[in-house]
Every structure is written in structure tokens, then in C-alpha cells.
Amino acid sequence: MSTTTIEREAPARGSLRPMVALLTAFGISLVGTRLSMIAVPLFVLQTTGSPTRTGLVAMAEMLPYVLAQGLSGPVTDRVGPRRMSITSDVVSVAVVGLIPVLHQAGLLHFATLLALVAVAGAVRGPGDSAKYVLAPAVAKAAGQPNERVLGLEDGISRAASVIGPLLAAVLVTAVGAATAIALDAATFAIAAVVFLVALRPSEARPAKGTDGEPGPDAGDDESYLVRLRAGARFVWSDGLLRSIVAMVAVTNLLDAALSGVLIAVWAQHRGGGAGLMGAAAAALSTGAVIGAFTAAVIGHRMPRRVAFAVGFFVIGAPRFAVLGFDVPLVVVFVVLFVGGLGCGVINPILGAVEMERIPEHMRARVMSLMTSLAWSLIPFGGLVGGLLATRLGIGPALLVCGVVYFVATTLPALRPEWARMNRSAPVVAPVLEHVPNAVSPEMADHGVTFDAPAR
Incomplete structure (x- = not known):
């Protein structure tokens, strides 16, 4: 931890309504997103029978999502995060809702589907960023610490990863993938109404500095x-x-290759369909929830570099191996659960590193850029998964991904700069001298994560 202690005034106790509004809208929206992550691939597979087309749809949604999220910060600053979130959700209702409507009318051609999911991704990216930006302002209005609101958001995100897939499995089996997508559109509407009714504009204004005054970069x-x-x-x-x-x-x-295409093809190969997909996703997500709360309790005692490397190992190669070798399903669920435990440790460590290394007044632009770069290849994941499954078959495709995952997470961790991960107060002066208005890293008070894209 930093040797510099920052004295903070306890926030004034306020109404919990704005915090409940944000978390409610956030949770409903995330459950819908997790639902669509299973419903949309199954819908494309059911209507086209093509893993490659399934991958193209995933890419068509995520490429605009990543670009819009990375570039929307200045616009959100101008119009306000509350307005940006509501606008994004309202437009998403219309765009996502058109998919089942056109399908029912027999007018949903593949090119039309690609266009709709592309527009949906483009409007969803700024909305997701806006909901994250709202957290500090809502915490101030509710008289709660920033860490509490952000921690609850992370816990809700993990829980949604359990509820969403299970809900998708039930809905797709009971009413079909198209109807499940329609319900996803409804979650946008509910989130927008919650913000309109329960979150006042005055409660959504971002704090400009730690003491209410404009910060060094506020002009x-x-x-x-x-x-x-x-x-x-x-x-x-x-x-x-x-x-x-x-x-x-x-x-x-x-x-993205796994969640967008390979897991759906694997589930069909094993004869389980949506139910098996939902159970597999829930096993991994349950482990991630437990891992995240465990890291929240004892994460400060963990050696960061070792915990980070182990977490990435257990969520990487073993997961792809058990899926690729057609082992008994009970083994699959156990390995996915253990992988989730490791996955839950990763984001808290990343957040701690970011807190120490990024100056407070630059945090929004740096973190949005880092997130955008970290997600930059996600739009191509579905396409890669579809091509691998088509050319190699599902088993070899999964094993190839497992080998690449192992190499990608092992080689960088051996680089010398990764030793800085264990430093509690890293020296950042060589970086800051190139950045105007930089401040000490001791001013940092929260970070972001590199989780799966969420609404």
C-alpha cells in the first residue's frame, strides 16, 4: 500500500434511492445481456445452421460496441451520463425488438440481422460506459463510499452471469430463442424507466473533484x-x-470465440442444447462469484503476480481441454467451477494495479482506452470460433484455443516489468513527465475491470 495516507471526509448520509436505482437498472440490464449471449447464438444456429454465420453476427455486434465505447467519453461528458444511458436504452429497445418482430413476419434476412446487431452494439457501448461513470455521482448523492457502490456493481455483474444463462436455458427451451431476444429488449425499457423515475438529474451529476471543486482536468x-x-x-x-x-x-x-460460437456448437455436439450451455455458463459464473468475494476479503494478502498467473491458468487451458476431449459432464462442471474461482481473482488484482498506477484526473480516459484496447479483438472472436469449428471440428478447435490461451498467459507473465505488479507504490514519474497535469498515484481510489462485455 502507499506510504502516503489521504484523509477523506466521511460522505454525508443521504437517501439510498439513487444508489438502488442505479444498481437495479444495472442488474436488470446485465441479466438481459447474459440472456442474449446465449439466445442470439442459438437463434442464428437454429435459423441458419452455420457456425460461421453465427460468428459473423457476434463480430457485427461487438466491433461497433468496442469502438463506440472507447470513443464516447467526450460525448457523455457533454450530455451527461444519465441522459446518455437513458437514450442508449431507449434506442436499444427499438433495435433489439425489431429482430423477433421481423423474424415473425418472415422479413429477417441475414444482412438485416447483421445490420440490426451492429446498430445495437453501437448504441449499447456508450450506454454501458455511462452506467459505470454514474457510480461516483450516485455514491455521493446516497452518502455512500465509492468503493461500496462499485463493489456492489461488480457483485451484481457476477451474479447476473449465473442468473442470465440459467434464465436463457429455460426461456429458449420453453418459448424459443426469438422470444428470449424480445425479453432482452424489454430489459432495456425497464432500465430506462428506472432511471427516469428513480434517478434525478441532480443526483447523476459527476463529482468534479474529491472536495466538490473542479479537478485539474475539469476545464x-x-x-x-x-x-x-x-x-x-x-x-x-x-x-x-x-x-x-x-x-x-x-x-x-x-x-469470445468460446462464448460466441464454440460453446453452442459443443452443446449441440453433446446433445444438450440450451440447457447444457446454461449449466456450463452457470458453473463457471458461480465459481467466479465465489472467487471475486474471496479476493475482496483476502486479496490484499495474496502475492499479486502469482495469484494473477494462477487465476489465468485455471480459467484457460484446463477449461478448453475438458470441453475438447469430451470428458464426462461432471468433470466439465467441476473444471469450469474451479476455473471460475481463478477468474474471480483476476479483476480485483487488475483493479488494484490500476489504482496505484493511474492518476485520478486521467482515470476515465485511460481506463476507457484500456478497456477498449483489451476488448479490441472480441468482435473477431465469434468469427474465429466459427471458422475453427467449421474447418477443424469442435474438438480440435477447442484444443487449439486452449494451447494459444496457455501461451498468451504464460509468456507475458515472464517479462521483467511484471515484477512491478507486486509493488504497492510503483514509481510512475517517468510516465507522468509526458502527461500534462499529472498527479500522484496515491490519489487513486478505484479501478475498472476487464470483464466480459456487459450492458
Whole structure:
């Protein structure tokens, strides 16, 4: 931990309504997202029978999502995160809702589906970023610490990863994938209504500084491009952050290949369909929930570099191996659960590293850029998974992904800059001298994660 102690005034106790509103909308929206992560691939497989087309649909959604999320920060600052979130959700209702409507009318051609999911991704990215940006303002309005609101958001995200797949398995089996997508559209509407009714505009204004005064970067004298370049220079100048982004980008690509296509093809191959997909996703997510709460309790005692490497190992090669070798399903569920435990440890460690290395006034631009870069290969994951499954078959495709995952998570961890992960107060002066208005890393108070894309 840093040797510098920052004295903070306890937040004034306020109404919990704005915090409940944010967490409710966040949770409902995330359950819908997790539901669609299973319903959409199954819908495409059922209507086209093509793993490659399934991958193309996944890419068509995620590429605009990543680009819009990474570039929307200045716009959100101008119109406000509450308005951006509501606008994104309202537009998403119409776009996502058109998919089952056109399908029912017999007018949903494949090109139309690609266009709809692309627009859905483009409007969902800014909405997701806006919901995250709202957390500090809502915490202040509710008289709660930032860490409490952000911690609850992370816990809800993990829980949604359990509830969503199970709900998808029930709905797809009972009413079909198209109806499940319609229910996903309804979650956008509910989230927008919650914000309109329960979150006042005054409660959604972001705090401009730790004491309510404008921070060192709060003025309008710097253009959008100047701020974007400053964030990029910071990430590029920090060897550890640069290496982490590169590694996570590769693993996210493979995770997207699995979740977007390979797991659906594997479930069909094993004769389980949506039910097996939901059970597998729930086993992994349950482990991740437990792992995340465990890390929250004892994470500060863990050797970061070792815990990070072990966490990535157990969620990587073993997971692909048990799926690729057609082992008994009970073994699959056990390995996925253990992999989830390791997965739950990863994000708290990443958050701690970011807290120590990124100056507070640059955190939004640097973290949004890091997240965008880490997700930059996700749009191609479904396409890669579809091509591998088509060319190699599901077993070899899974094993190839497992080998690449192992190499990608092992080689970077051997690089010398990763030793800085265990330092509690890293020296960042060589980085900060290239960035205007930089401040000490001791001012950091929260971080972001490299989780699966969520609404």
C-alpha cells in the first residue's frame, strides 16, 4: 500500500434511492445481456445452421460496441451520463425488438440481422460506459463510499452471469430463442424507466473533484483529441499496463470465440442444447462469484503476480481441454467451477494495479482506452470460433484455443516489468513527465475491470 495516507471526509448520509436505482437498472440490464449471449447464438444456429454465420453476427455486434465505447467519453461528458444511458436504452429497445418482430413476419434476412446487431452494439457501448461513470455521482448523492457502490456493481455483474444463462436455458427451451431476444429488449425499457423515475438529474451529476471543486482536468481548454492522446501516451509509457492490455486482448478473443460460437456448437455436439450451455455458463459464473468475494476479503494478502498467473491458468487451458476431449459432464462442471474461482481473482488484482498506477484526473480516459484496447479483438472472436469449428471440428478447435490461451498467459507473465505488479507504490514519474497535469498515484481510489462485455 502507499506510504502516503489521504484523509477523506466521511460522505454525508443521504437517501439510498439513487444508489438502488442505479444498481437495479444495472442488474436488470446485465441479466438481459447474459440472456442474449446465449439466445442470439442459438437463434442464428437454429435459423441458419452455420457456425460461421453465427460468428459473423457476434463480430457485427461487438466491433461497433468496442469502438463506440472507447470513443464516447467526450460525448457523455457533454450530455451527461444519465441522459446518455437513458437514450442508449431507449434506442436499444427499438433495435433489439425489431429482430423477433421481423423474424415473425418472415422479413429477417441475414444482412438485416447483421445490420440490426451492429446498430445495437453501437448504441449499447456508450450506454454501458455511462452506467459505470454514474457510480461516483450516485455514491455521493446516497452518502455512500465509492468503493461500496462499485463493489456492489461488480457483485451484481457476477451474479447476473449465473442468473442470465440459467434464465436463457429455460426461456429458449420453453418459448424459443426469438422470444428470449424480445425479453432482452424489454430489459432495456425497464432500465430506462428506472432511471427516469428513480434517478434525478441532480443526483447523476459527476463529482468534479474529491472536495466538490473542479479537478485539474475539469476545464474545457483541452480538446477531445488532446485528452485522448494524453491517455494513449500514458498507457503506452507504462510497460506493465501495456503488457496487461496486450495479454487480456488475446484472452478476450479466445473467450469470445468460446462464448460466441464454440460453446453452442459443443452443446449441440453433446446433445444438450440450451440447457447444457446454461449449466456450463452457470458453473463457471458461480465459481467466479465465489472467487471475486474471496479476493475482496483476502486479496490484499495474496502475492499479486502469482495469484494473477494462477487465476489465468485455471480459467484457460484446463477449461478448453475438458470441453475438447469430451470428458464426462461432471468433470466439465467441476473444471469450469474451479476455473471460475481463478477468474474471480483476476479483476480485483487488475483493479488494484490500476489504482496505484493511474492518476485520478486521467482515470476515465485511460481506463476507457484500456478497456477498449483489451476488448479490441472480441468482435473477431465469434468469427474465429466459427471458422475453427467449421474447418477443424469442435474438438480440435477447442484444443487449439486452449494451447494459444496457455501461451498468451504464460509468456507475458515472464517479462521483467511484471515484477512491478507486486509493488504497492510503483514509481510512475517517468510516465507522468509526458502527461500534462499529472498527479500522484496515491490519489487513486478505484479501478475498472476487464470483464466480459456487459450492458
